[in-house]
Amino acid sequence: MEHIVFGIGITALTGALATVAGSAEDTESNIGSQGDPNSQVQLAPQMGFLHRIFNKAVAGEPPAYGLWCALGAGLAWAFMAMQVNAILAIVLGCILAVFVQGVYATTAYLGRTASLAKFGQPVYVDIIKSMTTVTMAHAFIAIFCTVALCQLINGALGHPFPLPLLALIWGVALGAAGSATGNPYYGKERQYQNQKFGAGVPISASGNIVRYAEAGERNSIDNGFFTHKIGGSASGVCFGLIVFLELWRTILFERIYAGWGAIAVGVLMILIFTVIDRYIEVWARKNYGPYTVAKEADA
Amino acid sequence: MSAVAAKPTAGGAVNPAAMAVGVVMLIIILGLTYTISPGMGVMALIGIVIGGVMIGFGTHFVPVGGAPAAMGQAPGIATGVAMLAAGAGLAGLFGGAWAAELGIVVAVVTGGIGGGLMMAITCMMVNFVYVFGMGIPAASGKVLHDPITGDSQAEYKSQGTEGHGLPFVSFVGGVIGGILAGAGGTLIYIELLGLYEATFPTLMSATPAQVLPVAVSVAGMFAVALFLVNAVLTAYNITGTIEGPHDPKFKRWPRAIVASAVASALCGFVAILIVAI
Amino acid sequence: MSVKIEVIAGGVPHDKIMIAGLVSTLVCIYLTYLNAFTNTEVFSFFGGLAVVAALIWGSHTIKVLCSYGIGTGVPSAGMIAFGSGVIAMLLATKFGMLAPIVAVVLAAVIGLILGYVSNNILNMKIPAMVQALTEMAVVGALTVMGFAAMITGGFTFTGLTTSTASFLGFPITSYANSFLGGGLIAVAFLLGAIAIQHPFNACLGPGWKQDRMLMLTAECGFLSMIVAAVMSFALISAGSALISLLVAIIGWAYTYSQFFEMSKRDAAAWLDSKPIPDTEGQ
Numbered sequence: 001m002e003h004i005v006f007g008i009g010i011t012a013l014t015g016a017l018a019t020v021a022g023s024a025e026d027t028e029s030n031i032g033s034q035g036d037p038n039s040q041v042q043l044a045p046q047m048g049f050l051h052r053i054f055n056k057a058v059a060g061e062p063p064a065y066g067l068w069c070a071l072g073a074g075l076a077w078a079f080m081a082m083q084v085n086a087i088l089a090i091v092l093g094c095i096l097a098v099f100v101q102g103v104y105a106t107t108a109y110l111g112r113t114a115s116l117a118k119f120g121q122p123v124y125v126d127i128i129k130s131m132t133t134v135t136m137a138h139a140f141i142a143i144f145c146t147v148a149l150c151q152l153i154n155g156a157l158g159h160p161f162p163l164p165l166l167a168l169i170w171g172v173a174l175g176a177a178g179s180a181t182g183n184p185y186y187g188k189e190r191q192y193q194n195q196k197f198g199a200g201v202p203i204s205a206s207g208n209i210v211r212y213a214e215a216g217e218r219n220s221i222d223n224g225f226f227t228h229k230i231g232g233s234a235s236g237v238c239f240g241l242i243v244f245l246e247l248w249r250t251i252l253f254e255r256i257y258a259g260w261g262a263i264a265v266g267v268l269m270i271l272i273f274t275v276i277d278r279y280i281e282v283w284a285r286k287n288y289g290p291y292t293v294a295k296e297a298d299a
Numbered sequence: 300m301s302a303v304a305a306k307p308t309a310g311g312a313v314n315p316a317a318m319a320v321g322v323v324m325l326i327i328i329l330g331l332t333y334t335i336s337p338g339m340g341v342m343a344l345i346g347i348v349i350g351g352v353m354i355g356f357g358t359h360f361v362p363v364g365g366a367p368a369a370m371g372q373a374p375g376i377a378t379g380v381a382m383l384a385a386g387a388g389l390a391g392l393f394g395g396a397w398a399a400e401l402g403i404v405v406a407v408v409t410g411g412i413g414g415g416l417m418m419a420i421t422c423m424m425v426n427f428v429y430v431f432g433m434g435i436p437a438a439s440g441k442v443l444h445d446p447i448t449g450d451s452q453a454e455y456k457s458q459g460t461e462g463h464g465l466p467f468v469s470f471v472g473g474v475i476g477g478i479l480a481g482a483g484g485t486l487i488y489i490e491l492l493g494l495y496e497a498t499f500p501t502l503m504s505a506t507p508a509q510v511l512p513v514a515v516s517v518a519g520m521f522a523v524a525l526f527l528v529n530a531v532l533t534a535y536n537i538t539g540t541i542e543g544p545h546d547p548k549f550k551r552w553p554r555a556i557v558a559s560a561v562a563s564a565l566c567g568f569v570a571i572l573i574v575a576i
Numbered sequence: 577m578s579v580k581i582e583v584i585a586g587g588v589p590h591d592k593i594m595i596a597g598l599v600s601t602l603v604c605i606y607l608t609y610l611n612a613f614t615n616t617e618v619f620s621f622f623g624g625l626a627v628v629a630a631l632i633w634g635s636h637t638i639k640v641l642c643s644y645g646i647g648t649g650v651p652s653a654g655m656i657a658f659g660s661g662v663i664a665m666l667l668a669t670k671f672g673m674l675a676p677i678v679a680v681v682l683a684a685v686i687g688l689i690l691g692y693v694s695n696n697i698l699n700m701k702i703p704a705m706v707q708a709l710t711e712m713a714v715v716g717a718l719t720v721m722g723f724a725a726m727i728t729g730g731f732t733f734t735g736l737t738t739s740t741a742s743f744l745g746f747p748i749t750s751y752a753n754s755f756l757g758g759g760l761i762a763v764a765f766l767l768g769a770i771a772i773q774h775p776f777n778a779c780l781g782p783g784w785k786q787d788r789m790l791m792l793t794a795e796c797g798f799l800s801m802i803v804a805a806v807m808s809f810a811l812i813s814a815g816s817a818l819i820s821l822l823v824a825i826i827g828w829a830y831t832y833s834q835f836f837e838m839s840k841r842d843a844a845a846w847l848d849s850k851p852i853p854d855t856e857g858q
Contacts, residue, residue, distance in 0.1 A: 036369035036377045042781075050852050057777055059651040059770055062382035067766040071803060074763030078810035081753050096803055103799055103832070104770075107792055108778040110839040114788065115781030122845035122853065159397055160515045162752075162759030168523065168766060169389040173417065176378060176386025181424045183377035187369030189433050198434035200371030202459025217852055230432040238424040242417050246394055250409075259398050259405035266412035270474060273419040277470050278448075280426050284436035290454035317696035324689065381652045503737060505751065512752040513737045516759045520662065523762070527659040528690070531652045536698045558693045565689055569663050569682065573670060 007251035010156045014149040015244030018174075021145035022239030025065060025174055026182030026232045028138035030190075031131060031224035032056040032105060034064065035179045037187035040209050042112060045121035047207035052124055054131040054220040055112050056105040062175030064104075065146075068139060069171030072097035072147045074164040090151060094144045101143075102136045131220050138224075146170055149243065157247070170243070177242055178235040185231030190223055198288065245269055313554055321557040328564040336575045339494060344567050346490035350483040351529050351563025355555045357479025358384040358533035361418070362469035362543040367461070374439050374462040374469060374542050376425055381527070381534040383421075384480050388526055390417040391481015396488055396519065403489050407482050414481020418473040422465050429464040437464030442545050447471060462542075472543030484526050487563075491518035491570060498574035521570050528566060529559045587786030590640055594711060597633025598680070601626045601718045605676045608725040617816035621823045623726030624804060627719050628797030628827070631768070634715030635775040635793040636786075641708035642776060650780075653712065654773035658765050660686045660709075661716020668717065669724070669733040676731070679717040687713030715772065723764035726801070726820060727808040728755045736761075739811050753810070760807060767804065771796035788838040795835050798828035 028034075033041045033055050041055045058064045075093030080086055106128050113123045150166040153159045159166060191209040192201045213222055224232075249269065253261035325348070332344045361384050364375025376383055395410025429435045438455035439445065440462030445452060447468045456462050465473070495514035500507045536555040537548045604626035610619040634657065642650050661683050668679035690713065691706030725731045728739075736755040740747050751757045755764075775793040779785070801824035809817040840846050845853070 036366040039366040040370065052852055058774060059654075059777060060379045060382050062378065062386055063651050063655065063766070063770060067770045070763050070766050074760055074807055075803060077758055077760070078807040081758070081810035096806060100799060100803060104774065104796075107795060107832075107835060108774070110836065110843075111775070111778035111788070111792060112781060114839040114842040115779055115783040115785075117783040117842055117844040119782075120844045120853065122847045122850070123839065123843040124850070125846065125848040159393070160399070160511075161393070161396060161519050162512065162516050162757070162762075164759040164762045165516060165519050165523070166393070166759075168762045169393050172382065173386040173390045176383050177417075177421050177424075179378040180376045180383065180421050181428055183369040184371060184425070185428050185432050187377065188371040188435075192370065196457075199457030200435060200460035200463040202457075203367075203372055203461075204459055206370070206372075211852065231428065234424055234428050234432065238420055241420045241424075242390065245416060245420070246390065246413055250394060250397060254398065254401075259401040259409060262398075263405070263408050263412050266409075266416050270412070270415050270419045273416075273423045274470065274474070277419075277423040277426055277465075278467055280423070280430050281437050281464075281467060284430040285450065285455065288434060288436050291457050292454045312699060314696055314699050317692075317699075321693065321697050379652065381655065503734070503751075509751045510737075512757040513754070516756050516761070517666065520756075520759070520761050520765070521666075524659040524662050524765070527655040531656040531659070532690075532694060532698065534652055535694050535700055554698050558697045561693050561697070562690055565686055566660065566663050569667050569686065573667050576670070 004251065007157060010152050011244060011247040011251055014152050014247055015240050017145040017149040018243035019236040019240030021142045021149070021174055022178055023228070023232045023236030024138045024141035024145070025061070025178040026235035027224045027228045028135050028142060029061050029178065030182065030186040030227040030231065031138065031220045032135045033220065034058060035061045036183050037191055040187065040191050040207060043207040044209050045116050045119040049208060049211060050121050051209065051211040052127060052217050052219055053209070053223070054109060054127050056108040056135070057112055058104045058108050060175070061179040062172045065142070065175035066168050066172040068097050068101050068143050069146045069174065070164050070168040071100060072143045073150055073167030076147055076151070077163045086151065090144065090147050094140055094147060097143050098136050098140045101139045102132050105132050105135055127219070134221055134224070142174070146174055153247070157251070173242065174239055177239040181238045182227065182231040182235040185234070186223065186227045190226050199291065318554070318557050321561045324561050325564050328568050332568055332571060336571060339497065340571045340575055343490040343494045343571060344564060347487050347525070347567035348560050348563050350486035350490070351525060351559045352556055353479045353483030353486065354388060354526055354529040355533045355559030356552060357476045357483060358530050359537065359541065359549055359552050359555065360472040360476030360479065360544055361387070362465060362473050363540055365540045371433065371435055371463040372460045373540070374437070374464060374466065375540060376421070376465070379534070380537065380539060380541065381530040384476065384530045385526060387414040387417045387477035388480030388484040388530070389523065390414055391477065392484040392488055392522055395481065395485025399489060399492060406489050407485050410485025411478040411482030415474045415478035418477030422470045422473040426465050426470070435463050437466045438462040439466045439469070439542060439545070441542050441547065446545050468545050469543035484522055487525050488518050488522035491521055494571065494574060502574055525563055525566050528562050532558050532562055590636060593633055593636045597629055600629040601633070601722070602676055602680070604629060605718065605722055605725055605731065608729070608731070609673070611729050617729040617812040618819055620726050620729045620808065620812055620816050621820040623722045623724070624801035624820055624824055626722035626725070627768070627801060628794055630715050630718045630722060631771050631797045632790055632793045634712055634719070634772040635789065637708050637711045637715065638773055639776045639789065640704050644702045644704060650777040651773045654769040656690070656709070657712030657772060658716040658720070658769040660690055660713040662720050662761065662765055664713065665717040665720045668721070669731055669736060672732055676718070676721060679721055680714050683713040683717035684710050687711070716768065719768040719772070720761065720764050723767065723804055724755055726804055727760060727811055729812045729816065755811065763807070764804070767800040771800050783842055785838070785842055788835065788842060791831055791835045791838055795828060795831040798824050798831055802828055
């Protein structure tokens with residue numbers, strides 16, 4: 001019993017860490033225009049819309065976060081093997097991983113922007129200086145939380161995988177959850193604030209991203225500020241739910257019927273999420289209504 | 300100063316000769332494995348091939364829209380197909396590896412449910428953001444009616460786009476894809492772990508308890524590597540984006556099955572050679 | 577509306593980069609074998625140099641392949657390269673002294689078959705596919721082997737699965753505290769997989785320049801070498817790890833500043849705290 005109570009406590013803690021990680025990850029990638037919305041930041045100068053948005057295309061978010069988290073964990077593992085205290089080791093490992101992230105971010109911005117010289121897009125040194133540090137700060141939070149939750153899973157809950165491999169797995173999952181949930185909100189809602197609300201961006205408008213702010217010119221910190229409110233929080237909830245429910249069902253129900261208990265609970269939760277999803281979909285159809293009158297013959 | 304030399308011409312056509320060559324390669328690799336390690340090796344390889352095929356087939360179900368999805372221009376999840384499948388499958392592998400000592404059936408099912416749960420939460424949150432964050436209902440661009448619910452799609456598509464969000468069929472596809480990917484990844488891991496646990500002690504002349512971390516780590520790494528190879532091959536097959544099981548591109552799956560089987564057999568064969576020679 | 581990738585001919589031809597990359601990688605990996613001859617670990621840093629050489633070759637291969645527009649992102653190419661490479665590399669470590677050669681041959685075979693599978697069975701019909709996947713599998717195998725040699729001081733299977741630590745004066749063999757047992761191979765895998773695709777991914781566009789991209793590759797390689805050197809403190813002697821770290825930092829600082837210079841050279845303008853220029857045509 002005590003064992004289960006301990007497990008539940010650790011599970012709650014990992015869930016909380018994962019929520020913070022997901023939120024920080026999405027904000028970081030939105031400030032850096034990483035992931036799929038990057039295509040628009042890259043396209044804009046080619047359509048004649050020069051901008052002052054940070055354009056750091058390191059890779060898709062899942063592989064990039066797979067690396068940052070695995071690297072933080074690998075370094076933390078190495079420091080722990082050198083008899084450094086675990087918390088200090090994780091902090092040191094994450095600092096070095098963030099250093100790598102920052103260097104990758106600057107080279108990605110410089111490389112992409114220099115290759116757009118033909119369209120007159122200038123390199124802004126102040127963007128490198130101010131945005132990189134902000135993304136590094138958010139990345140540190142995301143990496144630290146992920147590595148810490150992997151250390152808890154490995155050390156306290158006894159998962160067989162070594163720390164770096166666990167961090168690779170959860171880093172990729174973090175990037176996948178964060179990019180899936182957060183990208184549309186940044187890509188549609190923020191980059192195309194000038195387009196109609198409640199509708200997708202027409203393909204003909206591609207590249208015409210918003211470049212001016214309430215006062216002056218929009219920069220990427222404004223984007224992080226905006227998207228954090230819904231996209232970032234939703235990404236945090238998404239990754240938090242994934243980690244928490246995965247651990248929770250295993251810790252509480254794995255012992256029932258030799259593992260089948262946890263499976264049954266998992267199936268039940270998938271069904272619950274299916275019902276919620278269907279409810280959201282129907283709610284939207286009913287309340288927002290169709291864009292055009294139904295035409296059955298439309299191909 | 301040549302521009303793009305050729306656009307990808309990957310169509311839906313099946314190349315029967317190449318498929319036959321693929322099947323022959325598969326049989327040759329199985330035969331080779333039988334000559335080196337009949338019994339355990341062959342069993343492990345068959346498990347790896349089944350796991351790889353499950354990953355390859357499962358990735359077809361995962362609704363991914365790529366860059367246009369991030370602008371609400373195309374339905375699906377706004378990220379890369381290979382990496383989203385990897386995210387779900389690895390989350391499943393995490394659960395499956397944890398349940399490894401409960402037996403292969405429980406572990407594989409646990410892995411599948413883990414992947415399915417990850418995709419269910421992610422797909423639900425995607426629709427949540429589309430509907431409550433951006434006020435956009437879900438609509439498919441490829442079909443007029445949702446094959447599962449029968450909801451009409453065309454009039455919910457906003458002007459100038461190919462659709463947006465995740466219609467119910469895409470949600471179901473995502474969950475099925477997650478389940479198959481998670482189960483396949485776990486199956487590969489369990490097969491390799493069993494093989495390595497049995498052979499590493501003699502190979503490295505150490506006790507089973509001592510080599511366990513190495514066996515777990517190598518089997519886990521290989522499961523991840525095989526996962527990525529299969530997921531990327533499938534991504535090539537569907538040229539990056541797919542809406543789910545109702546998408547016409549879904550019909551290309553026979554090619555991916557053969558491709559995944561050959562690739563997994565090849566990589567699995569090499570992984571088995573480590574302990575067989 | 578994805579970004580249109582344009583190819584600019586010129587610069588050093590790909591075959592030359594490939595041969596130079598293969599030879600220098602193999603030479604560098606073999607130089608780490610001096611460790612075994614001299615019974616020290618000071619030559620481990622050659623493993624890191626092998627990584628840099630292999631990555632330069634690999635990133636150019638990615639450029640050749642991705643110029644065709646493979647339908648999915650550039651990063652996936654790095655993933656398949658390392659996914660197939662890491663398996664070949666681990667089998668090769670069983671061959672002792674011959675390991676690097678075996679890794680090349682084995683990875684080439686795997687890459688060749690994967691190339692055939694994608695091009696013919698999956699009907700991709702991209703002319704460069706078979707050769708590119710073959711090369712990338714070799715690069716993947718050699719890069720992971722380079723990292724392994726750098727972090728552990730050798731590239732034999734025993735060396736990768738064990739480490740000796742002294743506990744209260746007695747040497748004890750540990751399996752969990754090793755390159756494979758500790759899962760450091762996962763870090764090496766991703767360090768390489770991101771470093772191989774990043775240069776082309778970051779430099780693509782109409783103003784792509786070969787020298788700038790290759791300089792960025794060298795920068796990514798040395799950057800990965802810095803963190804690998806920090807990790808190697810856990811498995812090899814502090815002095816040897818320090819040498820690796822110094823070599824890596826010097827190489828990184830040089831390539832990073834050179835990359836800044838080249839970006840400055842190629843950029844339309846280099847501005848600090850300036851507004852958007854008024855030259856736009858709308």
